[in-house]
Amino acid sequence: MNASRLLAFVGATLFAGSVFAAEPAMDRGEYLFRAAGCGGCHTDEKNKGPALAGGAAIKTPRGTFYAPNITPDPTYGVGRWSEADFFRATREGLNPDGAHYYPSFPYASYTRLTDDDLRALWNYLRRQAPVTQASRPHELPWYVRSRSLLSTWKALYFTPGAWQPRPDKDETWNRGAYLAEAVGHCGECHTPRDSLGGPRRGLHFAGTREGPDDSVVPNITPDKKTGIGRWRKSEIIEYLDSGMTPEGDFAGDVMAEVIDRSTSRLTPPDREAIAVYLLSLPPVEHAVRKEKKKPAKGKDAFGF
Amino acid sequence: MKKNTAVGMLILGSLELLGTAAYAESDPEDIIKYRQNVMKANGAHMAAAGAILQGKVDYKKDLAYHAKTLQTINSDIPALFPKGSDFGDTKALDGVWAKRADFEKRAKDTRAKADAFVKAAGGDTKAALAKFKELSDSCKACHKDFRKEEK
Numbered sequence: 001m002n003a004s005r006l007l008a009f010v011g012a013t014l015f016a017g018s019v020f021a022a023e024p025a026m027d028r029g030e031y032l033f034r035a036a037g038c039g040g041c042h043t044d045e046k047n048k049g050p051a052l053a054g055g056a057a058i059k060t061p062r063g064t065f066y067a068p069n070i071t072p073d074p075t076y077g078v079g080r081w082s083e084a085d086f087f088r089a090t091r092e093g094l095n096p097d098g099a100h101y102y103p104s105f106p107y108a109s110y111t112r113l114t115d116d117d118l119r120a121l122w123n124y125l126r127r128q129a130p131v132t133q134a135s136r137p138h139e140l141p142w143y144v145r146s147r148s149l150l151s152t153w154k155a156l157y158f159t160p161g162a163w164q165p166r167p168d169k170d171e172t173w174n175r176g177a178y179l180a181e182a183v184g185h186c187g188e189c190h191t192p193r194d195s196l197g198g199p200r201r202g203l204h205f206a207g208t209r210e211g212p213d214d215s216v217v218p219n220i221t222p223d224k225k226t227g228i229g230r231w232r233k234s235e236i237i238e239y240l241d242s243g244m245t246p247e248g249d250f251a252g253d254v255m256a257e258v259i260d261r262s263t264s265r266l267t268p269p270d271r272e273a274i275a276v277y278l279l280s281l282p283p284v285e286h287a288v289r290k291e292k293k294k295p296a297k298g299k300d301a302f303g304f
Numbered sequence: 305m306k307k308n309t310a311v312g313m314l315i316l317g318s319l320e321l322l323g324t325a326a327y328a329e330s331d332p333e334d335i336i337k338y339r340q341n342v343m344k345a346n347g348a349h350m351a352a353a354g355a356i357l358q359g360k361v362d363y364k365k366d367l368a369y370h371a372k373t374l375q376t377i378n379s380d381i382p383a384l385f386p387k388g389s390d391f392g393d394t395k396a397l398d399g400v401w402a403k404r405a406d407f408e409k410r411a412k413d414t415r416a417k418a419d420a421f422v423k424a425a426g427g428d429t430k431a432a433l434a435k436f437k438e439l440s441d442s443c444k445a446c447h448k449d450f451r452k453e454e455k
Contacts, residue, residue: 209455216453238354242437243444247344248351250440252447259444290454 029124032117035183035270036110037262041067053077053131058104061210062144062197065104068135072126076134086122087115092160093150100150102138103158103197112163112182157198172269176277179270184262189217189254192286205281207288215253216288223283236275240264336394339384346377350440353425357433367432371418371425374439378418381411381446395451410446417442 033039043049044056053076055067071077078086085096093100093107101107113121163182165174180186191199192208206227207219219227228236235246240263243251251259263271353370355361385400385407400407417439424435 214452214455216455242440243447244350244354244440245347246351248347248349248354250347250350250443250447252444252451253453256444256448260448 028117029120029122032113032121032183033124034265035179035262036113036121036185037258038070038121040257040261041105042070050129050131050133052125052128053133054135057139059213060104062104063138063140065102065138065140066136067105069131069133070125071128071131073130073132076132077130078125079130083119083122086125087118090118090121091162093154093158099147100154102144102147102150103153106185106188108158109182109185109188111158111160112178114162117183153196153198156196172273172276173280175270176273176275176280179266179274180277184258184274186220189215190220203284203286205278206284206286209288211254213254215255216290217255219284219286219288220278221281221284221286222279223285226285226287227283228278229283233272233275233279236278237268237271240266240271240274332389333392335384335386335389336392339389340394342377342384346374346443349374349377350443353436354440357429357436359429367425368422371422375415375418375422378411378414381414382408393454395454397450397452400450407446407450410442410449414439414442414446 039045039052041055041058042052044054046056049056050071052069052071054069058065058067069077072079074080081096088094088096089101090107090110090113092111093103093105095101163178166177169177187199187205189211190205190207192203192206192210194200205219205221206223208217211217221227222229222231224230231239231246238244239251240259242264243256243259245251250256263274266274349370352363353367353374356363356367356370382404385396387401390396390398390401417435421432421435421439424432
């Protein structure tokens with residue numbers, strides 16, 4: 001915790017305001033690496049596996065995935081890759097042979113990363129310790145085993161390209177949008193998917209009962225009834241920092257990991273930017289959490 | 305004297321019997337509801353203490369009381385999760401019972417953090433806030449491993 005606070009502090013001074021772009025790529029790479037949660041999938045933290053040498057099982061309704069070894073090992077990792085290979089993987093979802101990646105690698109979000117940020121990430125990855133460990137093959141039902149089918153998925157749902165700031169919005173909003181949509185890939189969990197695994201239209205960030213690891217992922221649009229419309233900006237910031245909700249409850253499940261690994265390590269201005277962005281989203285009424293079985297009482301029972 | 309002790313033991317024994325009997329008969333749904341209410345109180349005191357520590361409200365003199373209550377509530381969390389209280393309207397994962405040692409470790413950690421918070425709550429705000437953060441982290445750590453929204 002101390003280390004992360006220190007990092008946040010260093011980050012705060014490094015990335016405050018306009019100096020952001022002028023910083024050396026190295027430190028920025030590590031900051032982005034944490035914010036983007038790469039280690040959460042690519043390191044098997046549950047079994048104390050070596051860093052970035054391949055992750056624990058990711059259970060989804062469409063099969064079990066294992067994020068591969070992305071250390072600079074020439075045989076088992078990405079040691080032979082060029083920067084262009086890395087750009088193609090994250091920006092276009094293609095491996096060096098031209099085959100498609102599964103969207104369980106959240107490139108549909110990472111494609112929005114800027115060239116500078118991709119370069120910083122790549123430089124950071126290059127500096128990690130190589131690990132000689134083979135990646136585990138995914139465990140998929142037969143009907144999704146062929147990567148060529150993924151071209152259909154991409155045609156339907158995937159628009160490659162870096163994030164373009166909206167000139168009609170201020171800097172904080174744009175930073176928040178970039179952090180939530182590209183770096184933090186919040187929608188990968190918070191947006192429900194259709195039967196083909198694509199994001200459902202009109203339900204952006206509106207929650208799903210079919211999240212990763214059997215999680216129920218709440219609606220984080222500012223709808224007052226079913227989302228976080230009653231949360232104040234400071235309460236969202238607090239949640240992303242410590243996990244505490246306005247009621248004093250604490251985040252659990254995969255979100256606790258996201259907070260530990262990513263959002264608690266952001267600079268305070270970056271957490272605020274995300275909160276500003278969330279509160280600016282169109283509110284979507286979409287109930288995800290189970291309704292408590294409340295006994296009907298008083299007027300309500302008679303519909304008055 | 306001896307007689308008194310014997311009678312005392314008898315009373316104690318029967319009290320204990322009564323206690324366990326009453327316990328065994330309580331409806332698991334009632335235990336679940338009870339623990340959720342206790343946990344809600346846990347949250348309420350955390351939110352209140354947090355608001356004071358962050359200077360949002362000026363109830364500094366009540367901080368010690370919130371800290372003390374948190375210490376009491378968190379003195380024995382596993383007791384809120386007896387065997388048989390795993391079915392029903394609960395978000396507690398099977399691990400609460402299947403990985404009992406891990407669960408108790410989390411609870412013990414929270415108890416220690418709550419004790420430390422009580423000690424710091426009387427002192428300066430910065431030190432109290434640091435202990436509060438550690439307590440927060442321990443709440444989150446248990447929820448991460450042992451709680452999940454029901455499908």
